[in-house]
Amino acid sequence: MTQIFFSATQYAAATVTAAIRAGLFGPRENHRRILVVSDTAAVPEVGTPLDRMAGFTSLRPEFDEVRSWNEFIAPHHPAGWSPRAQDACLWEKAARLAWDLGDDPVEIACESIQANPSRAVAEIFADSPIHVYADGLMSYGPTRNRIPHGMSSRIARVLHLDLVPGLRPMLLSEYGVEPEPVPGGAMVDVLARIGEEGGGILAERIPEGNRPTAVLLGQYLSAIDLITRAEEEQLHIRMLRAAARAGHEDVLFKPHPSAPAAYSRSLEEAARELEVRLTVLSEPVLAETVFAFLQPKLVIGCFSTALMTAAAFYGIPVARVGTDLLLERITPYENSNRIPLTVIDAALPDAEHEPIGSPLQLSLLADELGQLVRTVGYCMQSRKYPGLHDEAAAWLAAHLDEYPQYFKKRRLGRLHLPGGSPVRAESLRRNPTVRRVVRRIRATQS
Numbered sequence: 001m002t003q004i005f006f007s008a009t010q011y012a013a014a015t016v017t018a019a020i021r022a023g024l025f026g027p028r029e030n031h032r033r034i035l036v037v038s039d040t041a042a043v044p045e046v047g048t049p050l051d052r053m054a055g056f057t058s059l060r061p062e063f064d065e066v067r068s069w070n071e072f073i074a075p076h077h078p079a080g081w082s083p084r085a086q087d088a089c090l091w092e093k094a095a096r097l098a099w100d101l102g103d104d105p106v107e108i109a110c111e112s113i114q115a116n117p118s119r120a121v122a123e124i125f126a127d128s129p130i131h132v133y134a135d136g137l138m139s140y141g142p143t144r145n146r147i148p149h150g151m152s153s154r155i156a157r158v159l160h161l162d163l164v165p166g167l168r169p170m171l172l173s174e175y176g177v178e179p180e181p182v183p184g185g186a187m188v189d190v191l192a193r194i195g196e197e198g199g200g201i202l203a204e205r206i207p208e209g210n211r212p213t214a215v216l217l218g219q220y221l222s223a224i225d226l227i228t229r230a231e232e233e234q235l236h237i238r239m240l241r242a243a244a245r246a247g248h249e250d251v252l253f254k255p256h257p258s259a260p261a262a263y264s265r266s267l268e269e270a271a272r273e274l275e276v277r278l279t280v281l282s283e284p285v286l287a288e289t290v291f292a293f294l295q296p297k298l299v300i301g302c303f304s305t306a307l308m309t310a311a312a313f314y315g316i317p318v319a320r321v322g323t324d325l326l327l328e329r330i331t332p333y334e335n336s337n338r339i340p341l342t343v344i345d346a347a348l349p350d351a352e353h354e355p356i357g358s359p360l361q362l363s364l365l366a367d368e369l370g371q372l373v374r375t376v377g378y379c380m381q382s383r384k385y386p387g388l389h390d391e392a393a394a395w396l397a398a399h400l401d402e403y404p405q406y407f408k409k410r411r412l413g414r415l416h417l418p419g420g421s422p423v424r425a426e427s428l429r430r431n432p433t434v435r436r437v438v439r440r441i442r443a444t445q446s
Contacts, residue, residue, distance in 0.1 A: 002032045002101055006069065006110040006121055008040050008078070010050045010286055014194060015135040016109055017059045018186040019159050025109070025131075033062065034099060038069035038117050040079040042223075047257065048284045054201055055194030055289065067099055069117055082120035091124045109133060113155065113172070114145040122151050132172065133159040136305035139169040139179070140373055141339030142381040147175065161187060163308040164343065166366030170377045174384040188313050191288045198289035205283060211294055212252035212279055214243040215310075217287060217301035218263065220256035226329055226337070233263055235322045237270045239300045242321055242351035244274045246298060252279045254287055291316060300351050302326065303337070303344040311360045318360065319351035320344050327405050334380045342376050342406050343369060371395045376406050382415050393417050 003025060007013040013035065019025060041047045050056060051066050069078055083091045096102065109131040110118035122130055132155055139160040152175040160169050162181040169179040216239040222229045236253065243251050253267055264280045271278035287306040291314045299310040299318045303326065310316040323345040330338055347365050349356050375395050378388040396418040400407065413420030
């Protein structure tokens, strides 16, 4: 059996490596393992592939070979390409030839199955079992796109990091796929080994004296059209001011790898005004390596998964900035970022207005978040979870006044849930289903 693992980020590769080392993919001697790396950035040619990043050498021993998906499908872009249905078998033959697979049976382990390149991979290896692994908070939300039956029936499980212990993922649950957590200890060990090389980079970059005590996380949200570039610059400045308000004089900013340099310049100007020593870390080092190396007293971000890894794996106090703005702006309601945004907004303190600096009580979060996440998930994808309607209605009747920011009145109205705005007659007249029914009634009456 050949197992092929597809990863687009170093964090994803670390997740699947932790799963392998925890024994979730069987004994090594029974399998040939190939890691296929891809870069889905807008311009991958100028980026650093994950197999060339600091710390990759610690992951390499788990795999017999490393291949590049970008090179295999060139000149196509991994994020936008998938094979035509009539060409899928030809691409499988090409992959088997290029990677010396022969006629051996193949198992696939990939990330978000709803989107490329994972969707393309699943279409090419059309007879192979699939293991989906989720490396972030999106696993707690519903599946974004419909998965064809021929593909969903091959999905064996969803492997996920237990970032909110006790909170059950919704991802692929409508297809009867069961979640399986990757042991946190295995993940921390993998991250520590990656960090050995990355720590050397940080040691050269950051002198031992006066090391930053707070870390700010950039996400490059304007690239996915959630906010404008100017608003994102202001978001980072708000993070810096919140850290300064909490008493931190040495701060490190870890920008998103694709973010423009202008973001850092505006932040540096704000740091001078606040009399804060700012370090901008442009090197391709995992946020978790920064946490382990610096052991900061505070991590501030918007809704990055790294906020929860800081809390769950390293016990570092975390806080959020700007989630209220994102909750207003995020569209459509089905946007998969809504669940990570909801989890972070509900679980973390507001760095600008609330006391910060205390570790999260993770053991209490699942009870608080479980029903909220399921209700938001139902509102996002109600057709996939019709059985959740009554549960969502009961929860909203009791708790909507406490959590109004996570719901839209028009959406609640369309789903006949408490708190919804009345459906206007004009909206009904424009509704294609209503118009179709009216035409049928008129046809029978004539």
